[in-house]
Amino acid sequence: MTEKPPNQYINRELSWLQFNARVLQEASDDSVPLLERLRFIGIFSNNLDEFFKVRYAAIKRIDLAGKDGKNVLKGRTASELLEQITEIVIKQQSESLKIIETIREKLKQHNIFIIDEKEVTIKQDSFIRxxxxxxxxxxxxxxxxxxxxxxxxxxxxxxxxxxxxVLKDKIPKEGKISKILQQKTKEKIYALIEIPKLSDRFVALPEEDGKQFIIILDDLIRYCMQINFSIFDYISASAHMIKITRDAQLDFDNDFSKSFIEKISSSVKSRRDGEPVRFVYDKTMDKDTLSFLMDKMGIDNTDSIIPGGRYHNRRDYMNFPDLNKKELVYQPLIPLTIPGLSLQGSLLNKIAKKDFLQYTPYHTFSYTVKFLRESAIDPKVKTIKITIYRLARISHIASSLINAAKNGKKVTVQIELQARFDEAANIKYAEQMQREGVNLIFGVPGLKVHCKACVIEREEKGKLKRYGFISTGNFNESTAKIYTDYTLFTTNEAILKETNKVFKFFQINYKVSRYKHLLISPHYTRSFLLKLINNEIKNSKVGIAAGIKLKLNSISDYDMIDKLYEASSAGVKIDLIVRGICCLVPGIPEISENIRVISVVDKFLEHPRLYIFKNAGTPKVYISSADWMTRNLDRRVEISCPIYDEDIKEELMDTFDICWSDNVKARSLSKDRDNAYIRNDKVKVRSQIATYDYYLRKLGN
Structure with missing residues (x-):
């Protein structure tokens, strides 16, 4: 295809900010329970921190290197994009502060009062001190x-x-502090207090007359300023918050004597000294204090300086206490069992008879844990191979694998030590598993291993039979409660034989196998997806009904976007559900007018990747670990798994259609880029609740 002008793409970073604006929408939505709205503020803030550490930092490196980055950034220079990002973030931060204030006022109607240091009562004084x-x-x-x-x-x-x-006129004449003060100033002392990472940032005070009071740790410290600075004779004290965000890029040294674990561990520690990419400060701070800090820190106005509110690290709102107010939080959805797959008795014996689909958190994650626990003690199981990307802080997955190794199984774990922000946790478990006899593989040089798969071999009637599962999500008990993800349990020999080839590739990197069933990145995913799209284009051109349905976290690969544009121009109907980054622009006449895109942000984080190709009425359906991003297609090891069981295929298409029909939490990602909610005259469908009800009906409840 001929090259398209930049306005037919949305810049990746700006699209991500558009996604975070959808998170902020949830915080401002009156239909969302109040304490959950505070938690969405926390998610918004946490997302923004990671964005600056990774994406903003990467653009800043381009700018500092003296490159304009137009080829990478689609028509913008790095400096232009940095300026645009800062402008958007300042607006979003301002909006988030207004939302917090609104929520605080509404909480008062429920006798919940978040107070500051100026509102402390006499009764609360002794408790706080x-x-x-x-x-x-x-x-x-x-x-x-x-x-x-x-x-x-x-x-x-x-x-x-x-x-x-601000000191009183008379300064004590003894001590090092006073001498330095006399040399530099006779009026002011500047200090920094590091907010400690205690278990409770939100301190619940004793109830009074049925009213619940909360004071944020920052304000509690402000209230106790006199205790902390009791050695100084001052007439006034002011305290304003600041925060630095640093570049999270990992840099590896060339010391060949170090193990890979040592290099990753050293690099994670070095991250603490990364270059600052953002300086956020309380916009009410006195000018002289701000000038003093910027001068001492060597920050000038060309740096990323974001005026913010009174409180930073608002990500802590994700852990705001429930306060026993059930009406102010989401009502829990109890994870369901899978029809025909009881957690009692042997799981492997049931999977031997047919494939099963687990869709967490609608289904319990216990199936994944039980699969490994059973394999760990089953005398017939000889080998276990699994990929690990992110583990829970307390991981039953890891303990099951260690249990298996202690029982004499040959356990092979491909663990990705470079899983962003989870490196330290993965290193800890890697060292523990290594001590217990688990065979560890640390990836492929130049590639991050992001696929989610497990294969076991079990001796049956003198032969080895394979069992396994392939997933769209991490094998993590914690995130499985809030991330929606598909996992296929199967004994399909064609699928598992090829999954086993992937594990061989981890050990012998130069040998690339051929695959008839799985789509494997970085070798075959892109080319096979192009073939599938071409097939839909061919069908459309000869009058056969053609269509593509994709559920993704992100789509930013411009070549794949161009191919979808080509399919749209050929009349192929394309429906996309994209949670996060979407660089594709739908609805452009003669280019993308047959493409529709929605995004759902709700209680659970939409995480699965699902590809559906109409294929002239015989759909081809895949679950995958791969988004349509260049990194997933070309620089990571990913698995896209075909679904051959017709019942499961129908189930996957049903859940896609339920999500597509959402007219409560779905937003239209249109060329207007306004995150407009989808509203129509149809029966209200909140897809996550509707999906849960769908699985309830399958259980006959």
Whole structure:
């Protein structure tokens, strides 16, 4: 196809910010329970932190290298994009502050009061002081900046209170502090207080007359300023929050004597010293305090300076306490069992008879754990091979694999040590499994292993029979409660034989196998997807009904987008459900007018990848670990698994259609880029609740 002008694509970073705006929409939605709205503020803030650490930092590196980046950034220079991002983020931050204030006012109607240091009552005073002295003060780190020749190294994403003390006229004449103060200033002391990472950022105070009071740890510290700075004779104190976000790029050294685990561990530690990419400060801070800090830190106005609100690290709102107010949180959906697959008795014996689909969190994740626990103690099971990307903090998956190794099974684990922000946890488990005799593989040079698969071999009647599962999500008990993901349990020999080839590739990287069933990145996924799209184009041109339905986290690969544009121009109807980044622009006349895109943001995080090709009435359906991003297609090991069981194929298409019919939580990703909610006269469908009800009906409830 001929090259298209940039306005036929949405810049990846701007599209991501558009996604985070959808998260912010949930925080502002009056139909969302109040405490859940606060948690969406936390998700919005956490997302933004990671965005600056990774994506913003990458663009800044392009800019600092003196490159304009137009080829990569589709028509914008790096400096232009950085400026545009900063402008959008400032607006979003301002909006988030207004939303928080609205929520706080509404909480008062439920007798929940989030107070600051100026609202503390006499009754609360003694509790707060005792709490500060016993729990907070021992963990507090305070820097007196006037004393320091070198500004302290600020930790990434840790909040600090920038304090200004205005002294009384008379300054004590003893001590190092007063001498330095006399040399530099006779009026002010500047200090930094590092907000400690305690278990409770939101401190519940004793109830009064049926009212529940919460004070944020930052304000509790502000209230106890006099205790913390009791050695100084000051007439006033002010404290405003600041935060630095640092580049999260991992840099590896060339010391060949180090193991891969050592290199990753060292690189994770070095991340703490990454270049600052964002400086956020309380916009009400006194100008002299801000100037003092910027001067000492070597920050100028060309840096990413974001004026913010009184509180930073709002990601902590994700863990805001329930306060026993069931009406202010989502009602729990109890995970269901899979029809015909009881958790009692042997799971392997049931899977031997037919394939089963687990769709968490609608289904319980216990099936995945039980599969491995049973395999660990089954004398007939000889080998277990599994890929691991992100593990839970307390992982039953890891303990099952260790259990299997202790029972003499040959256990092989491909563990991805470079899973962003989970490196430390994966290193811990890697070292533990290695000690217990598990055979570890640390990926393929130059490729991140992102596929989710497991194969076991079981001796039956003198032969080895394979059992396994392939998933769209991580084998993580914690995220399985909030991420929607498909997992196929199967004994299909064609699928598992090819999955076994992937594990051989991990060990012998130069040998690339051929596959008839699985789509494997980086070798075959792109080319086979193009063939599938071409087949739909061919069918459309000869008058055969053609269509493509995709459910993805992100689509940003421009070649794949161009191919979908070509299919649209040929009359192929294309429906996309994209949670996050979408660089494709639907609805452009003669280019993408046959493409529709929606995004669903709700209680659960939409995480599965599902590909459906109409194929002249005999649909081809795949579940996959791969988004349609260049990294997933060309720089990662991914598995897309065909679905051959007709009942499961129908189930997957049903769940896609349920999500597509959402007119409560779905937004239209149109060329207007306004995140408009989809509203129509049809029966209200909130797809996540409707999906749960769909599986309830399957159980006959």
């Amino acid at each position: 005792e709490y500060f002295i016993n729990k907070v003060s021992p963990a507090l780190v305070t820097y007196i900046l006037n004393d320091l020749d070198k500004f302290p190294h600020l930790k990434d994403s840790v909040a600090y209170l920038a304090v200004k003390l």
